[in-house]
Amino acid sequence: MVGFSVLPLWKFGSPAFRRRITYKSVLRLDVLSLQDITMLRKGITESFGAAIHALNTTQLTDGVINRSKRMMLDTLGVGLLGTRTAVFNKALKYSQMFTSDERSSVWGKSQMTLPPHYAAFVNGIAVHSMDFDDTWHPATHPSGAVLPALLALADALPRQPSGLDLLLAFNVGIEVQGRLMRFSREAYNIPERFHPPSVVGVMGSAAASAKLLGLSPAQCSHALAIAASSAGAPLANTATQTKPLHIGNAARRGLEAAQLAQLGLEGNPDILDLDRGFGVYYKDYSPSAMTDCASGDFRWILEDQDVAFKRIPAHLGMHWVVDAALAARAKLANEVGNFDLSQIRQVTLRVPPSKYIDCPFPATEHQARHSFQFNACSALLDDKVTVSSYSEAQINRPALKELLSKVKVETPKDNQPNFDKMYCEVEVETHQGQSHVARCDTFYGHWRKPLSQEDLVGKFSVNASSVLCTEGVEGVIEVIGNIERVRESSVLGLYLTMTSSQQEQLYSSM
Secondary structure (H helix, E strand, O other): OOOOOOOEEOOOHHHHHOOOOOOEEEEEEHOOOOOHHHHHHHOOOOOHHHHHHHHHHOOOOHHHHHHHHHHHHHHHHHHHOOOOHHHHHHHHHHOOOOOOOOOOOOOOOOOOOEOOOHHHHHEEEEEEOOOOEEEOOOOOOOOOOHHHHHHHHHHOOOOOOOOHHHHHHHHHHHHHHHHHHOOHHHHOOOOOOOOOOOHHHHHHHHHHHHHHHOOOOOHHHHHHHHHHOOOEEEEEHHHOOOOHHHHHHHHHHHHHHHHHOOOOOOOOOOOOOOOOOOOHHOOOOOOOOOOOOOOOOOOHHHOOOOEEOOOOOOOOHHHHHHHHHHHHHHHHHHHHOOOOOHEEEEEEEOOOOHHHHOOOOOHHHHOOOOOHHHHHHHHHHHOOOOOOHHOOHHHHOOHHHHHHHHHHEOOOOOOOOOOOOEEEEEEEEEOOOOOEEEEEEEOOOOOOOOOHHHHHHHHHHHHHHOEEOHHHHHHHHHHHHHHOOOOOOOHHHHHOOEEEEHHHHHHOOO
C-alpha cells in the first residue's frame, strides 16, 4: 500500500458491488476477500468476458470431460429423433427460404445444408421437439442451446476446430449458464414465468460461440450483452409447438450475438451487473463475479452438479410420477392378479404445485408431455411409457380418457417445486376398498441416480437409429467417446448425416 490505507468505496467496483455500500463507507484493503478484490478490479460482466476468453483445455478435468461427453451424446440422439417431428419439419421448411455463402449441416439430412444461423435454429428445435433433452439444476436444459450453435459454427469456419476445441467451447457455454442461474434463488425452482433456456441458454450459446471464434475479453462481454437482448420466452407457450423454438432461438441468437461482437457491435458492458440488465428476469437477482480462472480457485460447476438424463420424452417432473405409478400398479397387480381398469375407483397424485404441468385432459402430444395426469394414467394403463405413448392415437384412447376422469391431484405443503427436492406419490383406490400407494423420491436418470453409460449409449442408439444408418450411429458414438483426441470436428458432422435414405424420405414428407 502506498500513501493511504482506506479508499472511498463509491469510486470503485461494479454497480452491483457499489450497491452493497453507502457513499459514506470506506474500504479497508486488508480485510477484503479475493472475490471483493476481483470485483473492485473489474465488473461482473467484465469478469465473465475475461473468463470466457481465458479458459483453456488444460483446465478441463476428467470428471467434466466425461460428464460433458455424455451430455453431447444424449443431445445428438434426441436431436436426431426430433428430426422426425412435425415442429422440426415446419421450422426446416421455413429455414430453407434463406441462403448464404456459408453452409452448415442439418442433422439427419444427407443432402441438405442451411446458413449457419438457421442450421443452429432447426437443430436446436429438433433437440427440444419432444422434451427429451437433458435437464440441470437450477432448472434449465443446458445442452440444446449450445451444441447446435457450436456444430453449425464449426461447419462454417475456414479452419476446422479440433474435438478438444469443441469440447472446451461446449463446457464454457454450460458453465456460463450454471453461473447465471446461481444469481437467483428463484431459479432453483420449477419456473413460473419464463422458460429458463430462453434466458440462460442464449447466453450460453453466445459464450460458447465466442470461445470457438477466439474473441477478445471485451468482445466476449459484448456478445453476452447482445445476446441478453434476445433472451426470454413466456411459459404460456410451453405445452405447444412453440416451446421447442425457445431452444432453437437460443442457439441461433447466441451464435449471432458472438458473430456481431466479432464485427465490433457493442452492448452495455455492465449487462450482468444491473437490475435493469440481466436482472430483469429475476425478482431476487444477486450477481457475483466469475472466478479468475488463473487464480487456482476456479472449479467447473459441472464438476459438482451433474445433469439429469430422461428415459421418456416428457417434462422432467413426469419421471417421478411415472415411476410412482408403475410401482403402484405393480402392487395392485400383485394383490388382485391381472390388472383390470374397471377395478380402479380413484387415482390420487401428490405432486409439487406447478400450473404448467397440471393438464387434466391433454389434447395434443405437447400437452401430454406436460401432464402429470396423462403420464400417470399411461403408466397405469400400459405398464410403461415410451416415445409412442404421446401419439394422437394413444392420447385419444377411450380407456385412457376414462382413467383420466378418475384422477385427483393434491399438492402437499412439503412437496417443493424443485427438481432437487420434489417427490411424487400415486395412490390407487379400488371399488373393493383397497388402497395401493407408491412414492418416488429419485427416478433413475436423475443426477442422484444417474443413467449407466450402457443405458445412456443404449438410449442414443435407439434414438439415432431411427434416422441414421448403422455406420452413422456407431460413428457418432466413437467420435464423441474420443472427442478430446479428434483432430477435426468435421468428422462428427459426416456421421450425423449418414442416413438411411428410406427413413429420410419418409420423415421429410411429414
